[in-house]
Amino acid sequence: MTSKCHEMTPGGITPVQQMVSSCSGAILTSLLVTPLDVVKIRLQAQHNPFLKGRCFVYCNGLMDHLCLCENGNSKVWYKAPGHFSGTLDAFIKIIRHEGIKSLWSGLPPTLVMAVPATVIYFTCYDQLCVALKARMEGQTEMAPLFAGAIARVGSVTVISPLELIRTKLQSQKQSYRELGACIRTAVESAGWLSLWRGWGPTLLRDVPFSAMYWYNYEKGKAWLCERNNTTEATFAITFLSGAASGAIASIATLPFDVVKTRRQVELGELQALNCNYTIRPLSSSTWSVMSRIVAESGPRGLFAGFLPRLIKVAPACAIMISTYEFGKAFFHKQNQETGLFRLQPGNS
Template identity: 25%
Template sequence: MAQQQQISLPAKLINGGIAGMVGVTCVFPIDLAKTRLQNQRSGQQLYKNMMDCLIKTVKSEGYFGMYRGAAVNLTLVTPEKAIKLAANDFFRHQLSKDGGRLTVLKEMLAGCCAGMCQVTITTPMEMLKIQLQDAGRLAAQQRVMPSVVSTLKMGGTSAVLSRSYNVSPQVMRVSAIQITKELLSTKGVTGLYRGLGATLMRDIPFSVVYFPLFAHLHQLGQHSSEDPSVPFYWSFMSGCLAGSIAAVTVSPCDVVKTRLQSLKKGANEETYNGVVDCVRKILKKEGPGAFLKGASCRALVIAPLFGIAQVVYFVGVGEFLLGYTPYNIYSA
């Protein structure tokens, strides 16, 4: 068992990385729509719904406008997904070392630990991604309200005057590298972890809900107790269902996280001094319904993302590449 576990760890990391890259590529445009819908305030709504947001994005920014921030996500999604999936397997194995069956409480604890490990990678990635995803909304808001926000015109393209960055006529858009350098020079490494509390508040409950739910749904697809293998389509459906339920459950936390991690603000948009201040201002100015902004988009992002991730993870691409026999800890 020790040898099997040792040789399977690199394979699990490969599985998680490939799963994340494939999944993110497929669902990123929906994630972009989710971010822009969550960030727009009442009375300043540029987009009616997800499809309206995607259509307007393509018209104003082109097809690749839907993939703003994708490079950041793809760069860091490999270690993020590898950590999340492999850490959950590791903690499940540790909690079942006594040979007994994992209880729901232990499964939730394993998911909680996996979520905490994942946040170390997720927080900087999410913050940089949000800045790039929301840039198009701010630019569009400028075009709609030119009298409220100053704009610069160069070649028919408007550049946003950011509160966080000095924009010169030569700089048309802020890149992830620029944002990272500015944060490191002004606030140090802690600047990259802005919104850490909100990210923990979202990702830990998500993992606590998702992993036990997925494990039980996945187990229902086993052929028999003697043959614990599960068809790939069942892994996909289990990942989709568990992911969508967990995503909607923590959607209010995701709204708070998105607002806190948005460095640039549009005209008359609120700034927040922490999780409590953010929740209080949203409730006061936008009502409880604001906490469900982008919930359907988030469910549409997470469902196929984790469905694809689980299929890749359980099919054993990493084991195949390394020449090992697939090792599935869920069947232990």
């Protein structure tokens, strides 16, 4: 028997309410996680300053941000004077010397691009999960895995050209007219598929992550509900389930994340040097990049950044999913009270 704790179907809320719930989760995740990652990058920069012309990537839980260093001491992005003795000291000095807004560096493009993509992704997942459960008699436990994978494929495919444009804007200061000219040149020389460069490595990282995340999340949520003898998942249960499933998925897909980051950095640095980057091969196939990393750093190189990724992804996943589930539960209750779904069978 399936309890409310095992699944939160979207039948009791409208698609618009689903979108509002996921949008709230995405915005809250960005607001809370961005300052932590900004401080982390600042602390890393003072120990290993970024060289002129080099790129680095930081992520606020929803989207990677590519930054280009234009001089030898990273002053373009790393502005606060003095030395940070720790995380709290970094927070204080950044706010004092640069203003509190600097803690949310890169937030505007996240709100413009990543938040809508996240809304589409979560809404599609819910709809797909319900549809698959209706057709997978006796195998409904696998529905979250397939729904998560399919939803992520669609999301990555839609957003990939925008990722390429955003990377170029971040790595090379250009007007929109110049950017448009470069994109036209790229399409003419390499075809429309050039706009989906990096799509493969992104899928290899994000699709397995999404499939494992949703499967483990649903299983973990059901297990915690059973342990706590409750039929409805609380905020704490969804938070813990999201954190645990995000941690497992992030560890399993870390090698692909390392490849994705390297390709993204190489792309940014190449774009900073030459607008016609698309007529050159960037870094060959995903497996070739992996072989090169192993040759340079050994097998451990594929798991570089293990702890920072774990510390970043787990809280982001926890905040996102718990806020999303809270929003869905809120709207579901409101609809019950107003009788919005009273006449529809199967809604309770």
